[in-house]
Amino acid sequence: MTATAAPAEPVEPAKPAEAPATDLVCKGLVRWHLIMAMFFMVTAMTWGFLVSFQFLGVSPFEGIEWLSFGRLRLLHTNEIAYGFLVNGFVGCMYYAVPRMTGKPVASAKLGWLILGVWQLILVLMSVGQLLGYAQGVEWGETPTGFAPGTWNMNYVPVDFLIELGAVLVAVQFLTPIVKSIHRHQYVSLWYLSAGIIWLILTYVMGNTLPEWTLPGSSGAATAGLFIHDLVGLFVTPMGWGLMYFFVPIILRKPIWSHALSVIGFWALAFFYPLNGVHHFLLSSIPMSVQYGAIISTMAVEIVVTTVVVNFFGTMWGRGDALRTNLPIRWFYTGMVCYFITCLQCMFHTTLAMQEIIHFTDWVPGHAHLVMLGVFAFWILGMTTWLWPRMVGSEWHNRRLNHWHYWLTVIGLLIMFIDLTAAGLIHGFMLDALSPWMEIVRAMHGFWAIRTFAGGMILLGQILFAWNLWKTWTGPKKPYDYRVDLAVAADAGGE
Amino acid sequence: MLDRYTGVLLFAGLGCFGLAFVLSAVYPWMITDGTRPEASIEAVATPVTTEFKQLKESYPVAFAQAFPRADECLTDQELVDVAADDPRRTASDGAWGAAHAVALRAGRDEYVGQVCWHCHSQFVRPVANEAVRFGRVRSAADDNNELQRPVLWGTRRVGPDLTNEGGRRSNDWHVAHFWDPEGTSPDSVMPRYTWFFRDGFQVVRGIDPELAARQGLSSEREYAYPGVFETQAEAEAELARIRESADPNLKAETARLRVVPAKGPDGDGLAIIAYLQWLGTWDASEREETNQ
Ligand code: HEM
Numbered sequence: 001m002t003a004t005a006a007p008a009e010p011v012e013p014a015k016p017a018e019a020p021a022t023d024l025v026c027k028g029l030v031r032w033h034l035i036m037a038m039f040f041m042v043t044a045m046t047w048g049f050l051v052s053f054q055f056l057g058v059s060p061f062e063g064i065e066w067l068s069f070g071r072l073r074l075l076h077t078n079e080i081a082y083g084f085l086v087n088g089f090v091g092c093m094y095y096a097v098p099r100m101t102g103k104p105v106a107s108a109k110l111g112w113l114i115l116g117v118w119q120l121i122l123v124l125m126s127v128g129q130l131l132g133y134a135q136g137v138e139w140g141e142t143p144t145g146f147a148p149g150t151w152n153m154n155y156v157p158v159d160f161l162i163e164l165g166a167v168l169v170a171v172q173f174l175t176p177i178v179k180s181i182h183r184h185q186y187v188s189l190w191y192l193s194a195g196i197i198w199l200i201l202t203y204v205m206g207n208t209l210p211e212w213t214l215p216g217s218s219g220a221a222t223a224g225l226f227i228h229d230l231v232g233l234f235v236t237p238m239g240w241g242l243m244y245f246f247v248p249i250i251l252r253k254p255i256w257s258h259a260l261s262v263i264g265f266w267a268l269a270f271f272y273p274l275n276g277v278h279h280f281l282l283s284s285i286p287m288s289v290q291y292g293a294i295i296s297t298m299a300v301e302i303v304v305t306t307v308v309v310n311f312f313g314t315m316w317g318r319g320d321a322l323r324t325n326l327p328i329r330w331f332y333t334g335m336v337c338y339f340i341t342c343l344q345c346m347f348h349t350t351l352a353m354q355e356i357i358h359f360t361d362w363v364p365g366h367a368h369l370v371m372l373g374v375f376a377f378w379i380l381g382m383t384t385w386l387w388p389r390m391v392g393s394e395w396h397n398r399r400l401n402h403w404h405y406w407l408t409v410i411g412l413l414i415m416f417i418d419l420t421a422a423g424l425i426h427g428f429m430l431d432a433l434s435p436w437m438e439i440v441r442a443m444h445g446f447w448a449i450r451t452f453a454g455g456m457i458l459l460g461q462i463l464f465a466w467n468l469w470k471t472w473t474g475p476k477k478p479y480d481y482r483v484d485l486a487v488a489a490d491a492g493g494e
Numbered sequence: 495m496l497d498r499y500t501g502v503l504l505f506a507g508l509g510c511f512g513l514a515f516v517l518s519a520v521y522p523w524m525i526t527d528g529t530r531p532e533a534s535i536e537a538v539a540t541p542v543t544t545e546f547k548q549l550k551e552s553y554p555v556a557f558a559q560a561f562p563r564a565d566e567c568l569t570d571q572e573l574v575d576v577a578a579d580d581p582r583r584t585a586s587d588g589a590w591g592a593a594h595a596v597a598l599r600a601g602r603d604e605y606v607g608q609v610c611w612h613c614h615s616q617f618v619r620p621v622a623n624e625a626v627r628f629g630r631v632r633s634a635a636d637d638n639n640e641l642q643r644p645v646l647w648g649t650r651r652v653g654p655d656l657t658n659e660g661g662r663r664s665n666d667w668h669v670a671h672f673w674d675p676e677g678t679s680p681d682s683v684m685p686r687y688t689w690f691f692r693d694g695f696q697v698v699r700g701i702d703p704e705l706a707a708r709q710g711l712s713s714e715r716e717y718a719y720p721g722v723f724e725t726q727a728e729a730e731a732e733l734a735r736i737r738e739s740a741d742p743n744l745k746a747e748t749a750r751l752r753v754v755p756a757k758g759p760d761g762d763g764l765a766i767i768a769y770l771q772w773l774g775t776w777d778a779s780e781r782e783e784t785n786q
Contacts, residue, residue: 055652055683057676065689070609132607137644181499190502197507205515210644215532216637218523219645225518233511269506273514277522280647282619284634289522355621359651426651431622436654441681 033091040083088379103176191241198233225276256313267303330381337373362423394477396470407460422446545771560761601769615648629658658774690763695729696756722758
């Protein structure tokens with residue numbers, strides 16, 4: 001494993017002055033995937049927002065089974081994962097992969113097919129979940145396609161469609177990557193290729209074994225592996241793969257250290273999947289497996305630091321971009337959140353902390369910091385950068401994008417601190433044998449703050465979605481690409 | 495090799511994934527659940543819980559519609575007149591087991607379909623005083639059964655752990671709680687599950703006005719008889735039956751009987767209550783011993 005293998009000049013420099021997006025990129029596919037991503041972001045967050053009212057004792061749709069707490073709670077996480085994250089990453093890959101390989105994707109027609117099939121999957125998934133055809137495996141809730149008993153929604157083979165969709169995505173993007181194989185491959189393409197393959201393997205594993213063959217504690221070990229792989233082997237490599245492309249492109253300088261980027265990749269591939277069991281510590285899963293998971297969790301966090309250091313090294317000397325360039329600011333805010341999340345992980349994976357924080361609000365606090373604070377921030381940043389290029393027009397209103405940033409970031413910070421504090425209090429009250437209702441009453445205030453913070457975040461997304469739409473459909477304004485290329489005045493409009 | 499694309503795909507894409515799969519899924523399976531067969535629902539459905547039998551007493555109509563062979567299931571009261579060697583006794587045992595198995599399956603499906611497991615865990619850990627609060631710590635053997643596939647350990651405790659919920663509360667408490675959690679547990683944030691109920695008619699007996707006045711009770715108090723019937727006619731028939739079988743000295747009491755519209759749990763409601771009352775009653779350690 002030698003660092004010298006990494007190419008010296010990995011990223012094709014964007015041609016300055018003129019529109020950087022060429023015919024290589026099918027802009028329509030980027031646009032539609034990003035629009036669908038934003039659509040599901042807003043809907044999924046609306047469910048999260050509504051669900052949070054249940055914690056204040058207000059059922060938003062009292063007495064309606066299919067809009068009840070449980071169903072919307074399912075949609076919240078599933079639409080975020082399969083609606084927002086997948087659409088967002090695929091959309092950005094339609095830009096990044098052809099630009100990196102110099103080859104178009106396998107077929108634009110296939111692209112439109114994937115787009116259609118995927119949205120169909122999401123509709124079927126949402127309907128199935130609203131009607132309660134869930135399976136009790138977190139993120140593996142989609143109807144399976146076969147079930148005992150009389151006809152029901154479970155006969156709709158959504159799981160199978162998702163697997164098919166993932167294979168098509170693999171064909172679509174691996175084609176240009178494999179075609180350019182004679183050239184040195186940039187680590188970004190490693191992340192993206194491996195991520196697609198891991199998605200297929202992970203999805204098949206998580207949607208079959210815990211449901212059909214493995215009961216109880218071994219099923220839990222597999223389910224833990226599944227949720228962890230989905231985040232660690234799909235979302236994370238997609239995110240970093242795209243960061244390795246977009247950050248050097250926007251900052252117009254190569255990545256700081258190729259050695260670190262290679263170490264980061266292999267450390268992720270090796271340690272990350274070994275972490276699965278850390279979702280069920282202090283359980284009846286054999287202790288040897290639990291200790292293994294704890295140690296590799298700690299290991300992954302140390303190595304993750306190398307990646308973060310690499311990106312801050314790249315940023316060195318260009319700190320002004322944080323102030324002037326909104327996409328860069330999104331990316332680096334995300335990286336700070338990533339670092340905090342990982343640091344947090346390293347501590348709360350210990351049995352001593354598990355005793356207190358497991359099963360409390362600490363965990364949703366952590367989940368929002370990583371899913372929203374890292375990966376959603378990156379997708380939002382990439383969307384902010386790509387959108388004017390993809391629709392060929394200046395933003396309808398740049399100021400709104402800044403509102404979007406601040407509302408989301410401040411909202412997330414409030415939510416994170418609030419839920420973390422709530423989790424600690426919950427955990428210690430549990431340990432101290434306080435009566436259950438006293439614990440619930442102690443949480444009421446924290447839950448109210450969470451709803452407030454959620455409202456801020458949701459408002460930010462609605463503003464952004466509206467801005468995207470207006471920029472696309474409104475009168476076209478010329479867009480000066482040099483503004484970004486010089487990393488100068490993205491703060492324009494202020 | 496490791497810096498080549500094929501190397502990346504093989505070692506990272508397949509190798510690392512496979513290694514983790516073996517270490518964190520196959521290996522734990524080999525030393526826990528792989529060592530003994532998974533218990534079927536039928537196996538864990540016996541012995542039938544007392545609360546399940548009470549459900550039939552309290553809601554005979556909904557019970558008969560929801561579960562198979564309900565007419566063969568004889569409650570303890572009905573068994574009083576049945577001779578010890580009567581074949582109906584053995585038939586009754588089999589019927590209870592069959593009905594219970596169906597109820598547990600349906601109850602588990604409701605538990606998953608209503609996503610109770612995002613607010614409740616089924617996972618007592620050996621730390622944080624959990625054994626004191628929630629009862630026996632969970633072992634791998636306890637979960638090696640069909641109802642725990644997929645496993646329902648949960649991720650969050652907004653409400654208390656339900657591992658050992660069976661028998662902790664009465665059926666009536668659960669009925670009242672599902673109808674309105676804030677009624678039984680003020681300030682609860684658990685949603686109301688009104689769709690576990692259906693409309694029907696019930697026989698009630700009003701309170702003696704004099705007694706109410708003497709004891710300072712509301713004259714609107716009433717005592718409800720078991721059974722929520724679909725039609726008014728069925729409830730009237732039940733009223734007549736109660737009146738007939740009543741002690742003749744209680745004429746004044748039976749005069750206050752009347753039929754009122756009421757809510758009662760439907761099949762789903764009964765199933766989820768049966769499931770909750772079963773939780774923690776199946777003791778895998780007994781099975782271990784008989785296996786040896
Ligand atoms: C309007 C903003 C949002 C609100 C109000 C909100 C609210 C909630 C609520 C109430 C829960 C349930 C927590 C519990 O079980 O106790 C939840 C869970 C979750 N949310 Fe959100 N959410 C929001 C945005 C997001 C976003 C943008 C993402 C991802 C990009 C996300 C990812 C998740 C995840 C992964 C969980 C599961 C956590 C767990 O199982 O512990 N949420 N959210």
